[in-house]
Amino acid sequence: MKKFLTGNEAVARGVYEAGVTYAAAYPGTPSTEILENVALYKEDIVAEWAPNEKVALESAFGASVAGARALAAMKHVGVNVAADPLFTIGYTGVTGGLVLVSADDPGCHSSQNEQDNRYYAKFAKIACVEPSDSQESKDFVKEAFKISEEFDVAVLFRMTTRVCHSKGLVEFKERENIDIVPYEKQPRKYIAAPAHAKLLHPIVEDKLVKLEEYSNNTYLNRVEWNDSKIGIITSGVAYTYSKEVFGDTANYLKIGFSFPLPMKMIKEFADKVETLYVIEELEPFIEEHLKVAGIDCIGKDKIPNIGELNPDIIEKALLGKETTTIEIDSSKIVNRPPTLCAGCPHRGFFYQLGKKKNVMITGDIGCYTLGFADPLNAIDTVICMGGSISMGHGAQKAFEKNGVDRRVVSVIGDSTFMHTGINSLVDVAFNQGNTVSVILDNRITAMTGHQENPATGFTLQGDPTNQVDFEELVRAIGVKHVVTVNPLKLDEVDKALEDAFEYDGPSVIITRWPCALKKYSEQDLAEFGPLENKCFIIEDECKGCKICTKTGCPAISFDNGKMKAFIDPNQCVGCEVCLQACPFDAIVKAGE
Amino acid sequence: MAEVKNILLSGVGGQGIILASKILATGLINAGYDVKMSEVHGMAQRGGSVTTQVRFGEKVYSPIIGKGQADVLVSFETMETGRWLDYVKPEGTVVINDFEIGSAPILMGTVEYPEGVIEYIQSHAKDTIVMKAADLAVELGNVRTMNVIIVGALIKALGLEGIDWEEVIKETVKPKFVDINVKALKLGMDQVK
Numbered sequence: 001m002k003k004f005l006t007g008n009e010a011v012a013r014g015v016y017e018a019g020v021t022y023a024a025a026y027p028g029t030p031s032t033e034i035l036e037n038v039a040l041y042k043e044d045i046v047a048e049w050a051p052n053e054k055v056a057l058e059s060a061f062g063a064s065v066a067g068a069r070a071l072a073a074m075k076h077v078g079v080n081v082a083a084d085p086l087f088t089i090g091y092t093g094v095t096g097g098l099v100l101v102s103a104d105d106p107g108c109h110s111s112q113n114e115q116d117n118r119y120y121a122k123f124a125k126i127a128c129v130e131p132s133d134s135q136e137s138k139d140f141v142k143e144a145f146k147i148s149e150e151f152d153v154a155v156l157f158r159m160t161t162r163v164c165h166s167k168g169l170v171e172f173k174e175r176e177n178i179d180i181v182p183y184e185k186q187p188r189k190y191i192a193a194p195a196h197a198k199l200l201h202p203i204v205e206d207k208l209v210k211l212e213e214y215s216n217n218t219y220l221n222r223v224e225w226n227d228s229k230i231g232i233i234t235s236g237v238a239y240t241y242s243k244e245v246f247g248d249t250a251n252y253l254k255i256g257f258s259f260p261l262p263m264k265m266i267k268e269f270a271d272k273v274e275t276l277y278v279i280e281e282l283e284p285f286i287e288e289h290l291k292v293a294g295i296d297c298i299g300k301d302k303i304p305n306i307g308e309l310n311p312d313i314i315e316k317a318l319l320g321k322e323t324t325t326i327e328i329d330s331s332k333i334v335n336r337p338p339t340l341c342a343g344c345p346h347r348g349f350f351y352q353l354g355k356k357k358n359v360m361i362t363g364d365i366g367c368y369t370l371g372f373a374d375p376l377n378a379i380d381t382v383i384c385m386g387g388s389i390s391m392g393h394g395a396q397k398a399f400e401k402n403g404v405d406r407r408v409v410s411v412i413g414d415s416t417f418m419h420t421g422i423n424s425l426v427d428v429a430f431n432q433g434n435t436v437s438v439i440l441d442n443r444i445t446a447m448t449g450h451q452e453n454p455a456t457g458f459t460l461q462g463d464p465t466n467q468v469d470f471e472e473l474v475r476a477i478g479v480k481h482v483v484t485v486n487p488l489k490l491d492e493v494d495k496a497l498e499d500a501f502e503y504d505g506p507s508v509i510i511t512r513w514p515c516a517l518k519k520y521s522e523q524d525l526a527e528f529g530p531l532e533n534k535c536f537i538i539e540d541e542c543k544g545c546k547i548c549t550k551t552g553c554p555a556i557s558f559d560n561g562k563m564k565a566f567i568d569p570n571q572c573v574g575c576e577v578c579l580q581a582c583p584f585d586a587i588v589k590a591g592e
Numbered sequence: 593m594a595e596v597k598n599i600l601l602s603g604v605g606g607q608g609i610i611l612a613s614k615i616l617a618t619g620l621i622n623a624g625y626d627v628k629m630s631e632v633h634g635m636a637q638r639g640g641s642v643t644t645q646v647r648f649g650e651k652v653y654s655p656i657i658g659k660g661q662a663d664v665l666v667s668f669e670t671m672e673t674g675r676w677l678d679y680v681k682p683e684g685t686v687v688i689n690d691f692e693i694g695s696a697p698i699l700m701g702t703v704e705y706p707e708g709v710i711e712y713i714q715s716h717a718k719d720t721i722v723m724k725a726a727d728l729a730v731e732l733g734n735v736r737t738m739n740v741i742i743v744g745a746l747i748k749a750l751g752l753e754g755i756d757w758e759e760v761i762k763e764t765v766k767p768k769f770v771d772i773n774v775k776a777l778k779l780g781m782d783q784v785k
Contacts, residue, residue, distance in 0.1 A: 004621055004629075109632055133628075133655070166655030167617065167629040240653040312658020323660035325678040326716050332674040332706045336604065336695035338640035375700060549700040554639055557694055558701030 005170045007163040010134040011101060012037030013170065014141035015071050016045065018097070019178030022063035023047045024056040026419065027448040028075030029110035030164040031103035035073055036451075039460045044175065049451055049460045052385070052419040053078035057100060058085050061154075064098040065190060067181030069145050073101040076117045081385065081420070083120070086154070088192045090124035091200040093152035093207070095181050097145035101157045103164050106281050107308035112365070112384065114307070116282040121156040121259040125204050127211055128156045128259035129220060130236045134168035140256060142176075143220060147257075151211055158258070160281060162237045162308070212260040220256030221265060227251075231273030233266065233290075233297070237309075238281045244311040245319070250277075261289050270295045277318060281309045340370050342555040343516035343531065343573030345442050347376075349411075349487040351551050351577060352494050353438075354378035359407050360395055364388035364421065366413035367447040367515075368440050375550045379411065386420025388412045393424065393433045400434070407501055409436045415445035415453040418468065422477075428506045429478035436500040437479075437508045439470055440487070442515040443524060450518060457523065474508045481507035488513055490580045516573055533590045534572040535579050537565050541586035548578040548587065596649030598657045599746070602676045603668030604693050605642045608739030611764070612668075613644040615743050615777075619752065619760040620648045630655040639696075641672055666746045668725075668739065669693050670709050677713065685719040685749055689742055691726045721749060723783045729776065737776035744780020753781060 005013065011034050015023060023045055025035035039047035050056035053074040063070035074082065079102050086100070102120065105111040121128030129144045131137040137159065144155040188196050215221060226248045234242045235255035242252065253269045255261065270276050270290070278287040278299035287299035302317045303309070315321045340347050350371040353361065363369055363379035364387060372379035381391060392410035399406050412421045417439050428435055445451040452458045457467040474482050481503045485492040493511070500507040514524050537548075544563035548556050555571035556578060558564075567578070567587070579587040599616065603609045610631055617629045625648040632642060645656055657679065665680045666687040667673035673688045680686060688710055697703050714720045723745055729738040740761075747753055761773045 004617060004627065006631075162630060162655055165631050167627075167631075168652075168655070169621065169626065237655070240655065243653040310656050310658040311654050312661060315658075323658065324682050325660040326680055326682060328674050328677040328716075329712060332709045332712055333671060334695055334698055334703055334706060336639075336641045336672075336675075338605075339696050341639065374696070546701060552696065552700075554696070554699060557699040560701050560704065 002169040002171050004167050005134050006033065006165055006167050007131065007134050007137040007159055008033035008165070009037050010137040010170045011141050011157070011159070012040075013172065014138035016041045017138070017173050017175050018069060018142045018145045019176040020069040020071050020145070021045055021180075022060060022068055023071040023073070024050045024059040025073040026050050026053045026056050026078055027445055027451040028078050028103070029448055030105055030161045031073050031075045031078070031101060031159075032448045032451065033164075034101060034103075035460065038071065042461050047460055049453060051454055053082040054084060057082040057089075060098060060100075061085060061089055061094075064094045064096040066096070067183055068096040069178055070096055071099050071101065074103070075111065076102055076104040076115050077111060077113065077384065079117055079120055086120070086126075087124045089154050090126050091197060091204055092189055092192055094148055094154055097148035098154045099141060099144045099148060099157050100154060101159060104158060104160045104282070106160055109161055112382070114282060116285060117156065118158055118258055118285045119283070121158070124156075125208060126154045126156055127151065127257070128158055130158045130256055130258045131163055132236055132239045132254070132256070133163065134166070134170050136256065137163060138170050140220060143218075147214070151207055151214070153207055153211065156259075158236070160237055208260055212263065215257045215260050215262040216264045218257050221262045222254050222256075223265070223269060224252040224254065229274040231269055231276045232279055233269065233276070233286060234279040235286065236281060238279050241309055241311045241314050242279045245315045255286060258286065261286060263289070263293060266290065267293070267295065270297070279303060279309075279314060337373060338370060339373070339552060339554050340367065341516045342553055342571045343575040345487045345511065345513035345515065345575075346371060346440055347551055347553060348490055348575070348577040349438070349440065349493050349511050350376040350378040351581065352490050352497065353409065353411075356409075356497060358405070359409055360392070360399075362388040362392040362395065362408065362410045364412040364416045366416055366440075368411060368413055371411065373552070375552045385416055386412070386424055389421050389424035389435070389437050390427055392435045392437070393428045393431070396433060396435045397431075407436065409438060409497075411438045411440060413446070414439060414441040414443070414455050414470070415451075417470075418454045422473075425474065425479065425508070426477055433506050434504065435506060436497070437506070439508065439510045441470060441510055441512045442518070443512075444515050444518050446515040446517070450515070457521065470510050474510075479506050479508050481505060482510070484510040484512050486513055487511035488575050488577060490577065516575070531574045534567070534569050534574045535576060535587050535589055536567050536569070538586050538588060539564055541584055543584050543586070545583065548582055551577050551581055553578060596647055596652055597663045597750070598661050599646040599750075600643060600657070600662040600665045600676060600679050601646070601668070602641070602643045602665065602672045604672065605639050607642075607668045608736065609642055609644055609668060612739040612743045613646055615740065615760055615764050616746065617646050618764055619747070619755045619757055620646070622760060623752070623755045626650060626652045628652045628655040641675060643676060664746065664749060666742060668742055671695075671706060673713055674706070674709050677717070680717065683718055685721065686713055686717045687721045687723070687742070687745055687749060688713060689725045689738070690722055691724070691738070721745060721784055723780075725780070728779055728783075732772065732776055732779060734772055737772055740773045740776040741780040741783075744777040745783045746780075747777070748781040748784035
């Protein structure tokens with residue numbers, strides 16, 4: 001019986017079938033569902049959310065050194081965070097099979113860049129495996145664990161959004177029983193001190209030679225011969241697009257093992273065809289290897305290295321075929337940007353913060369990044385996970401040193417603070433900074449779809465656990481001015497901000513209220529209770545000032561004909577932020 | 593079943609498009625087709641424009657299509673039909689749910705919801721089906737069945753009414769919602785001649 005699975009679900013199944021016993025990850029689109037699905041095999045696999053990707057990879061590596069098969073999973077930019085251990089794991093090798101899933105996001109559907117992580121495999125001198133669909137995601141990840149153990153190498157398992165989030169039919173197999181490798185001390189292998197590192201490097205180069213030989217012979221790389229003059233070398237989801245466009249009118253060299261590349265196989269393939277295309281998404285990773293080897297091919301001179309590919313783009317680029325479409329008059333479409341949900345606890349905070357003059361606001365990665373947008377306009381920068389507090393610190397120091405009178409506010413979510421923001425706050429306290437850091441604690445990792453984190457009280461596999469106490473933590477770091485507020489209470493938020501601006505020294509404001517979409521735990525119910533009753537507008541009192549619409553709540557709309565605002569009762573959750581914003585008391589709560 | 597068919601579903605986050613796609617895909621798999629389905633997650637879901645794609649046939653490679661490739665565009669929200677219209681084949685079918693959800697600039701009163709979207713599409717696309725699934729869902733007793741009513745219309749438009757959809761509903765929704773969703777699916781089918 002075949003099951004209809006996403007690539008992420010299929011990888012999770014493959015990890016189970018491969019006999020893995022430890023898996024760790026930090027959530028990030030498009031990788032999140034991998035660990036969520038691995039976690040379902042609770043009897044056989046320990047699956048954990050790590051506070052960040054570096055910790056996830058190090059934990060998985062520890063399990064490998066202990067002798068067990070282990071997985072770490074993350075989105076592409078997460079590998080940047082994990083790069084430090086990754087490059088040295090490239091030298092040491094592994095004991096139990098170690099696979100690192102990198103879920104790249106061509107097209108930046110939910111990311112700050114579209115880096116091509118195949119280069120990480122080459123850079124860190126480890127193997128790279130690329131599946132094209134759900135069935136391959138399952139089969140190839142099992143093969144990746146075998147490769148890892150046979151060649152004593154970590155494997156970068158490179159997926160992309162369309163492989164992760166597309167569904168296809170997948171055939172299941174039974175779980176293999178993999179015994180843990182008996183532990184022995186191996187200081188020359190696992191203590192990467194300079195004396196050992198020098199000895200490890202030539203071993204790594206030797207491994208790469210052996211891996212290239214494997215690459216020329218593995219089923220992961222295969223030729224589909226259709227007796228054509230056209231040859232296509234392709235990998236990942238781009239293979240499926242190529243098949244749609246060329247069908248059996250071209251020969252294919254389908255690359256599933258993309259580092260080290262099967263250069264012998266590639267040369268033989270190239271020799272047999274007249275026209276050689278390299279079709280790959282994002283960067284010319286394969287093409288560069290061909291060019292260095294003196295193999296003539298058509299690649300990125302025709303196919304864009306920006307954004308996602310699809311069959312249409314390839315057809316246009318290589319065959320010059322123009323698609324006929326139905327024209328749409330642009331006046332019939334209005335933008336539909338993502339917005340903070342009705343009842344989102346971030347709204348009240350950003351509404352107040354956005355009114356402050358003479359501030360610079362450094363932001364971070366999460367739903368609350370949307371605080372930058374109209375009408376809130378309350379974030380100036382977003383770069384990477386945890387960057388808000390440290391960027392803010394540097395900016396405040398620069399303003400002060402140069403006599404600029406401007407205060408800096410850094411905003412960061414609970415999970416992002418635990419990820420790497422905590423290091424930045426240590427920096428602020430240590431270097432006597434003078435910023436206002438705000439931890440937007442909505443009791444869950446919201447944007448990726450509600451994952452637990454070290455401050456929520458539950459593990460990935462559902463067990464109750466310790467909760468980080470932000471106030472105590474922040475004080476222990478050395479910040480003396482700390483206050484926790486309800487972000488739905490505008491006066492509380494405003495007072496906290498003004499007090500922090502008054503205070504000479506670093507301060508932290510913690511806004512504490514659950515995500516509007518969160519399923520309340522018993523503790524949440526006891527602490528926050530359910531929000532009851534909805535807000536509505538007394539039409540006669542509404543002066544048409546539009547101030548309530550400045551909260552950006554999707555439940556509120558303004559009728560330009562009637563010059564009145566309206567609250568959609570199907571969306572309103574009764575958070576009362578608009579009620580407090582209204583200067584004419586025209587908004588009231590039902591039943592009160 | 594040689595030729596691959598491409599279905600594009602569009603709408604707004606929260607309208608139940610993913611469940612609708614899952615119902616369609618499950619029925620197609622039960623009928624023996626190879627099926628691929630593609631979704632978008634993460635930031636884009638927060639009240640933004642959402643699409644899924646379902647492709648089926650004897651053998652499907654790509655999970656996604658480009659512009660001018662959809663045999664059917666089914667849009668759960670009126671304006672979203674326009675946003676994805678250039679993905680439809682010139683001879684393709686457009687199923688429009690006459691149901692408006694304002695986006696942020698419209699809600700704030702900065703711009704008005706565009707007028708005449710349905711008329712524009714009817715005059716530019718070869719084959720259009722317009723339905724008021726929200727009204728039908730309210731009549732049926734649960735506004736949340738709107739998505740399944742739309743799937744019903746899509747199934748009829750695709751000529752797939754021979755598949756055992758009651759079985760599919762049982763596989764894809766919670767037991768207590770099976771009856772109403774079976775009714776919703778049939779109601780949707782009745783909207784297309």
